[in-house]
Amino acid sequence: MQPKHYSRSEHLRALWPWLPLWTALALLAIFAHGPMPMYSTRTLAVAWEMWSGHHWIVPYFNGAPYSHKVPLLFWLIHAGWFVFGVNDIWPRVLEVGFGAAQLVLAATIARRLFPDRPWVAKATPWMLAALAYAFLFSLQIMYEVLLGVCVLSAMLTLTPSARRVAPRWWLFGFWIGAGLLTKGPVMLLHVAFPWLLGPLWSDYARREKARWYGFGLLAVLGGLLMLGAWLWPALELGGHAYAEKLLFKQTGGRVVDSFAHARPMWWYLQWLPVLLFPFAAWPRAWVAVASLRRPLLPGIRFLLCWLLPVLLGFSLISGKQLYYPLPEFGGAVMLIAAALALLRERHPRLAATPWLGGWAMALGGFAFGILLLALPSLAGRPPFASHWMVDLAVYSRYFGVIYLLLGLLLLLRGRGELRRIAIGGMIGTFVANALFTVALWTPYDLRQASALFAQASAEGHATASVGYPEGQFTFRARLRTPVQQLESRKDILDFAAQHPDGLVATYRQNADLMPTDLRYALLVQPFRGDWLVLWKASTLAAIRSGETPPEPAQPTRLLPSPDYWRYRSVRAH
Known part of the structure; x- marks a missing residue:
């Protein structure tokens, strides 16, 4: 019998179409603009180089074996390209499909872990x-x-179902192997502890320890064999340098003394409120988690055996990024949902009091909405003097109204509070992405720059870049030859001597953009927080040598338009 606090209306509201709603918003958001430099464009660049060079085993990036990643994602992209042709639509649809699958999987796990509390399974995907x-x-x-x-x-595969209490070890091994082929050995950190600590949460593991650890070990070995089936030929094909980087630097370097993304041990703790927003701003969620008491439910013990060791493990690893613990987000919200369910059972007054409701998020929505409404009057003055604020102010008022309405939604009281917060969170994030698209996408839109790279490549001219070796032009320009990396003035002069008609990308900080750039370059545009300037190699070499180059045949292409406000100060020099 279900606890009395679960009403029929709550069960009906749990049937709301969270999956179609999220999928529709995600598809609209991901196709609102092009692939994002540098993350998405770099992934597409590797997939394209593998495809165009027929490197089906070893990933390639800028003409060399790419030791940073293993190949499963690239293979899945290739599978779609075999069917639909090379495009950037399939990879984005694929990512949305992965996100939707996570929602379904999280709901299914919650249903198995908390069979007597169906509200947890219905709340988790929201x-x-x-x-x-x-x-x-x-x-x-x-x-x-x-x-x-x-x-x-x-x-x-580890969680018991109504029909079977023993894990499906062969599936456990398969998914370990798939994870190893997606991100490498870090997959073991994500999945090892619920298995290793099985007797703490699973009756079956306590009764059948030999089977639990014996078959579990075989499953892990099976997953490692899947990785080895790719690794053996990859090491042969990639060469010694590739093997050394893949086997030692990529994992060992990040664990012990990170060559990239080094952070202090406590770094993840300070970012947890951001990672768990909007629920980190919901007082009832904090009270629910804080009110958990022993004896803990088996499902909660499972989640703690999963989440806490992974958080500790990532905290001990030198290299840290906010997205590293992304696979644990489903478990984190499941823990909050379970705590809320217990709060409703054990402390119904706390579960219903408006003082623990969505007022904090509502105030945040009001504050953000008012800020967006006022931004056109504030932009250009400290602390809103950055060019990001000035560009944002052009459209901010239209979006400020939406956040005021979301604040009103979150102030509503009564049943369905969690779903109001979830819907408000989804819409608020979707609207933020839309605001970014209309106001701030220009510094990330490399279509015209990529077209110049494609033209240079088609005409047989070499291409080069001074800084930012991230493959941001490779896929869209469909480059089949590497972009040479230049570091010094001598490199530029040597490149221009060999390839006077070559194309060179340079990057300047805001204060470094000069009138000569606007006069002699092929293209100038904002790029992230800097400027992207494309040059004919001989022109750039002349300027770097202190000479005056000949006037270009065509005026410099200034993006987003020649009268863009940031060009005024450059012309005034």
């Missing part, structure tokens, strides 16, 4: 769908979203 960071990151063509599917699938 909460996961509402996480702002997870939604925005799922718009990137990146590995962690697929890794999340592998991790949740592996977790699902």
Whole structure:
């Protein structure tokens, strides 16, 4: 018999179409603009180089074996290209599919872990769908979203169902192997602890320890064999340098003394409120988690055996990024949902009091809406003097009204509070992405620059870049030859001597953009926080040598338009 606090109307509201709603918003958001530099464009560049060079085993990037990633995501992209042809639509649809699969898997795991509390399974996908960071990151063509599917699938195989209490070890091994082929050995950190600590949460593991650890070990070995089936030929084909980087630097370097993304041990703790927003701003969620007491339910013990060791493990690893624990987001919201369910049973007054409701998020919505409404009057003056604020102010008023309405939605009281927060979170994040698209996408839109790279390549001219070796032009320009990396003035002069008609990309900080750039370059545009300037190699060499180059045949292409306000100060020099 279900606890009395679960009403029929709550069960009906749990049937709301969270999956179609999230999928529709994700598709609209991911196709609102092109693939994002640098994450998405780099992934597409590797997939394209593998495809165009017929490198089906070893990933390639800028003409060399790419040791940073393993190939499963690229293979899945290739599978779609075999059917639909090379495009950037399929990879984005694929990422949305991965995100939707995570919602379904999280709901299924919650149903198995808390069979006597169906509200947990109904709340979990709503909460996961509402996480702002997870939604925005799922718009990137990146590995962690697929890794999340592998991790949740592996977790699902460990959890008991109504028909079977023993894990399906062969599926556990398969998903470990898939995760290893998605992101490498870090997959073991994501999935090992619920298995290793099985007797703490599973009756079956306590009764059948020999089977639990014996078959579990075989499953892990099976997953490693899947990785080895790719690794053996990859090491042969990639060469010694590739093997050394893949086997030692990529994992060992990040664990012990990170060569990239080094952070202090406590770094993830300070970002947890951001990663778990909007629920980190919901007082009832904090009270529910804080009120958990022993004896803990088996499902909660499972989640703690999963989440806490992974958080500790990532904290101990030197290299840290916000998206590394993305596969655990489903478990985190599941824990909050379970805590809320217990709060409703054990402390119904706390579960219903408006003082623990969505007022904090409502105030945040009002504050953000008012800020957007006022931004046109504030932009250009400290602390809103940056060019980002000035560009944002052009459209901010229209979006400010939406956040005021979302604030009103979150102030509503009564049943369905969690779903109001979830819907408000999804819409608020979607609207933020829309505001970014209309106001701030220009510094990330490399279509015209990529067209110049494609033209240079088609005409047989060499291409080069001074800085930012991230493959941001490779896929859209369909480059088949590497972009040479230039570091010094001598490199530029030597390149121009060999390839006077070559194309060179340079990057300048805001204060460094000069009138000569606007006069002699082929193209100038904002790029992230800097400027992208494309040159004919001989012209750039002349300027770097202190000479005056000949006047270009065509005026410099200034993006987003010649009268863009940031060019005024440059012309005034």
